[in-house]
Amino acid sequence: MKKVFQNAFILPLIAITALALVIYKIKSAPPAQHEVLQFPVKTVEVITLKKLPFRSRAMAYGNVEPAVLVKAKTEVSGKISYIHPALKKGASLAKGTVVIRIEPTAFEFSLDQSEAGLAGSQSSLEQLEVEESSTRRSLEIAKKNLHTGTKELNRLLSVWEKRLIARSTVDAEEQKVLLLQQQVEDLQGRLASYTSRKSVSQAQIKQSKTQLAQSQDTLGRTEIRLPFDARIGEVLVEKGEYTPVGSVLFEALGTQAIEINAQLSVRQFYPMLMGFGDQRLNLQNPQDMQSAFAKIKMQASVSLVGYEGISTKWQGELLRISESIDPVRDTIGLVVAVNNPYTGVIPGKRPPLLKGMYAAVEFFSPARGMLVIPRKAIHQGRVYVAKENASGTNYQLEIRPLNILHKQGQLVVVSDGVKEGEKIIITDVTPVINGLPLKLVMASEYEKQMAKEAAGEEAISPNHINGNKVNDSDNLVSPPELIEGVVQ
Structure with missing residues (x-):
């Protein structure tokens, strides 16, 4: 009995002592070491987003035609x-070279007849003028005779009143005066008729001159001269x-200029008008049309297609835009002129622009300040931005959606989603997680290449950035669509 009592007392004491020992060990032990886990810092290449002088470019194709073609x-x-x-x-x-003559004999006869008719009409007018002058002098004489006769009649009447002469003498004198009056009136009537007779002659002369001019013109048309x-x-x-x-x-x-009706995809024509503004135009008004062309200020560079070893370019000028859209190819015609296409020809190196040649016309819009980023930086409509953390000491990844205005070559023009001065990641990032810590490498050389391509000076290789090959899987469009200006 005593032994059982002792066991009942010892066992709890041992348990309590062990528990106290465990508690003591736990409390007296040093704190556990905790390891902080985080994503490794990712090294990426970045560019600083800025507005670049951007020129929209598009390629169109058409055949060379002379600006002037005369049949x-x-x-x-x-x-x-x-x-x-x-x-x-x-x-x-x-x-001015005489190239063709038609037998002129019949037309020369007609010209001779016209000249003879004109000479006859002029002779008739001259004869009438001589007769008019003679009649005018006769009228003056007749008037003087009438005046003298009238004076003599008055004198005889005064003598007859005194009954110093016979009445027959007075009557005879009156008869003479009446005859003189009739002569004056006849001459005046004849003189008045000369005005209408001369008008008839002058009309005949005018008609004869017209016939002569027609004959001369007809005779001249028998000789064909080059107008240029x-x-x-x-x-x-x-x-x-x-x-x-x-x-x-x-x-x-004509050799002074050629024209090319270059067919450009409508899809690629609209970006050429970026920055043109929201001004409304009335294209029925020729002045508005000319004003619109003056504002577009589109440049054109012409080159030949399919001529190996020939890289010569000609400066073109946009003249007009086609009045309709080709419904089959969905293209619009831009008529471009090239002046003096036959000058500076170098055999085997610089040919003239001949009728029928197939030419490529590259259009350039005026440079305008745009937010431009490379296609490589876009991933399914989003862009990766290297943003400073709250402390401002490090950078971390931020994913942003974009609003894209235009895609050209290896560049994309955006309107919002990013701001000027932000740093855009241009290399692939794995894994893609918001807040991923970053180490930045500035791609300054690539920024210069972007500026040149945006200005239309040179193109960027689609697979290289700063000499390092990058992944091309994130392009927004398939490779055939990268070539701006190709008419499908």
Whole structure:
């Protein structure tokens, strides 16, 4: 019994002592060491976002056509009596060269008749003027005779009143005076008729001059002269051939300028007008149309397509925009002119711009300040921004959505989502987590390349940044769409 009592007392004492020992060990032990876990710092290349002078570019294609193309037609009928020896397809002839003559004999006869008719009308007028002058002098004499006769009649009447002469003498004198009055009236009537007779002669002279001018003009139309320096196209007549009025003789192509109706995708035409403003235009008003062209100030550079080893460019000028859209290709025509396409020709290196050549026209809009980032920096419509943390000592990743205005080559123009002065990450980041700590490497050389491409000076290689190859999987569009200006 005593032994049982002792065991009941000892066992709890041992348990209490062990518990006290454990508690003592726990409280007297040093605190546990905690290890702080975080994402490793990611090294990335960044650029500082700024407004760059950006020029929209687009490529269009079309065939070369002469700015002036004349299809010479006959204005008089007849037999071809002369053709210039050099009037052949492809020949070049100077302005004013007589290239074709039509037999002029019949027209020369008509000219002689017109000259004779004019001479007869002028002679008739001169004769009338001589007769008028003679009649006027006769009238003056008749008036003097009448005046003298009237005085003599008055004298005889005064003598007859005194009964110093016979009445028959007075009557005879009165008869003479009446005859003189009739003569004066006849001369006055004849003199008055000369005005209308001369008007008739003058009208005949005018008609004869008109007929003469027509004959001279018709005779001049028998001789075909080049109105400008030209290259000859098709020649459709031969010497000795009879040609009716309106027949086509040959084609003459002007050498002073050419035109290209370059077809540009409508999708790529609209970005060329970025920054044009919201001004409303009335295109029915020619002044508004000219004002719109003056404001666009679009530059054009022309080059040939399919000519290996030839990289020559010509400066073009936008003349007008097509009045309609091609419904099949969804393109709009931009008519570009190139002046003096035949100057500075170097055989094998710089050809002239000939009719029918297929040309590429690269359009450049005026430079405007835009927020520009590279395509490489965009990932499914979002951009990675290196943002300073709260303490301002380190940077961390922030993901932003973007509003994209325009994509061109390796550049993208944005309107909002980022601000000028922020640092944009241009390399891939893995993993992509907001708040990821970053170490920044400034891609200054790439910024310079971006500025040059934005200004249209050179293009950036799509697969390299600062000499390091980067992933191309995050582009917004498929590779065929990277080439701006290609007409599908």
